[in-house]
Amino acid sequence: MDRDQFEKLALEHLDAVYRMAVHLTRDPGEAEDLVQEVYARAFRPGTIERFEDRSEDGESGGMRSWLFAITHNVFYTRLKREKRQPTAVDGFYAEEGTERAPDEPPPVFDRSGLDWEHVDSRLKRAIDDLRDEYREVLMMWGVDGLKYREIAAILDVPIGTVMSRLHRARKTLADKLLEDTEAAGELGVTGLARRSEEKERTA
């Protein structure tokens, strides 16, 4: 890839990288610092020559995934250095390393009773409460539309771990939406959620 193309592609994904940085750091100022470091690393001497865009052949890769991987690594390296939550992060990986995707089914609901627009504010709060690891996976899945395989490559974890985190994140969001009586009422899922729980218990 030539330099012009590399620069163009890298800039095209600036919003996506910043978005990921914001969701990881939860602080716009820190997110800007993180993004600058990501681009400083991405444009280090020799990087362009070594960069291989593998997105076109169907394999995981591509500029966006590559920038996401740098963002992820820089963020967790900083976290480790600052020793903010070293035990929690390490514990999380150890706990999840070989975990299978949980078997709980998604909730059942009556789509005709749903108004997703009204759900957004509650969903935002629920997302904010998620752990970094869940939010990160959720963002790549929900916003960037990445495949499990691509997310696994970015985070350098098995696909099963991605599925597991994604399931937990989605379940947490669904539970929070359903446990909010008002929200469940707005969603028209109160009865259906109960029915789903009963079915799971019976099974």
Place this chain on the structure above:
Amino acid sequence: MSGHEARQDGTEPSLAARLRMAADSELGEPEREALESHLARSLEDRARIQFERELRDSVGRVMGGVRAPESLRARVGEIIAASREDAAGRAETPVVSHQAHQSHEDRGPARLASHTRQRSFWTRRHAMGALVAAAVLVVASVFIVRMASITRVPLNAAQESYRAELVHHVANEHRRMEDPEARDQKLVMHDPEEVERFFDEVIDAPEGDVKDLIESTAGCAFSGAGNCHVPGATGASAHIQLDVKVGAAVTPVSVFVCADPGELPLQVGTTYVIDTEACGEGKTRVLAWTDGRLLYVVVSGTVHDACPSILARLGRPSPSRRL
């Protein structure tokens, strides 16, 4: 991915997992067809899939509305522009900088590196020494020509004061290493792996830079590294010393690395030559640059200036600004 890939232990994904995978378009064709026949009998599971899709759309809406601010866009633009300048600078010093771009593995086995670490290596290999000397002379010539034409960066009083403090410190430390006892006491790390670990864990420097610096090659031998206290640095600092062949002489060069305190107006991607005469250290050459997080300072004598070799090893451009 196919449903089979979801389970690496050979078992099939559960129905619940397959529903989520179906919602995410992650099922392979056979699994998708098998699920279709199930969904034809289960409206509830169809609804579950739909729920997952709606949730994904909502997550996309809620999390996706973030845009990079213009100020950040401008700063990233500066980083890219500096990198472009940097690349142009490197293109002007092809002889040795080519070496800096080769991967760690490409440069030959570790055995050769350990050989070249020994000073006797150079005396045994006259032809190689002559080639290295010629290469260094070429780079040094380009370096000198560029030095003559570089522009000065204006400093305010606080910046001048910090510059003087920094130059005095690094020049003194560089000279102090001429005393074998002081050198043994300070530069206690000699094992390259130990140095790499130190830089990774304490300094958090980019892995490539450290390898490029301490890997001994013909014409440059890693001498030792130790902890340091660069003025203004908020965290740990490191002092690496190398012995570089300049012409017929072998001269020491020091590289200091620390968290950039941001006291000097350094742009990422630019190499600066520090005005050591203004600091009363005219016999010392000091170069500096930042990668936005770490400050790098290279110190050498002016008679046998080893700075060009260090820049070439790291793939850095020649200085284009005087500070």
